[in-house]
Amino acid sequence: ETGVTQTPRHLVMGMTNKKSLKCEQHLGHNAMYWYKQSAKKPLELMFVYNFKEQTENNSVPSRFSPECPNSSHLFLHLHTLQPEDSALYLCASSQELVGLGIYNEQFFGPGTRLTVL
Amino acid sequence: EDQVTQSPEALRLQEGESSSLNCSYTVSGLRGLFWYRQDPGKGPEFLFTLYSAGEEKEKERLKATLTKKESFLHITAPKPEDSATYLCAVQAYSGGGADGLTFGKGTHLIIQP
Numbered sequence: 001e002t003g004v005t006q007t008p009r010h011l012v013m014g015m016t017n018k019k020s021l022k023c024e025q026h027l028g029h030n031a032m033y034w035y036k037q038s039a040k041k042p043l044e045l046m047f048v049y050n051f052k053e054q055t056e057n058n059s060v061p062s063r064f065s066p067e068c069p070n071s072s073h074l075f076l077h078l079h080t081l082q083p084e085d086s087a088l089y090l091c092a093s094s095q096e097l098v099g100l101g102i103y104n105e106q107f108f109g110p111g112t113r114l115t116v117l
Numbered sequence: 118e119d120q121v122t123q124s125p126e127a128l129r130l131q132e133g134e135s136s137s138l139n140c141s142y143t144v145s146g147l148r149g150l151f152w153y154r155q156d157p158g159k160g161p162e163f164l165f166t167l168y169s170a171g172e173e174k175e176k177e178r179l180k181a182t183l184t185k186k187e188s189f190l191h192i193t194a195p196k197p198e199d200s201a202t203y204l205c206a207v208q209a210y211s212g213g214g215a216d217g218l219t220f221g222k223g224t225h226l227i228i229q230p
Contacts (some may be wrong), residue, residue, distance in 0.1 A: 024163045030215075033217055035217075040219040040222075042121070042219075043206075043218070045217030045218065045219070048215050048217050056216075056217060074137070103167075106154075106163070107163060108161045108163075109160050110159055110160045111159070113158075
């Protein structure tokens, strides 16, 4: 596997279900991100993890719960979602070298297409 | 609040017809401006990073430029395979480490043979 992978690629769930999205990066990066892409709207940042620590929560509802067990893996746990949560969920990673003033581009995975019924 | 506005929303060109896409931004301290390409059903693919006004970067038929208020993505003699949605994003200084990106809605580009 290379780059950033996401599973599953497609997910259909009911409003009472609990499911999880998985992201894995094979780039040796130290930062990982979750974004949401809805139709007709720009990509929206949800969460940022830097060295496994959550550094940003962009006012995301508590029905979305992220988990970052190590620098290579990122999960998004979903429960009691609403139909308006249907979207493409994208994971990204980057290598941040703050002390050297180097800020690198984020590489994205293919996304998970989520449909909430 | 950081904002990114892209224009036009959609653009249809003939093969070989050059044009430019615009990205206007407001940000509290620009750390970097990024261009991505996104094909249907796929994640964004990184194209360029620009850090300071006056900077330019090129890749094949694409050239990105940056001023203090906007960025342009110039497409020279495009081919049908350049058809995609082009996304512009900015990253602001937060004083810390990793920072998320603020994206525009994108320009949907269609190149007709």
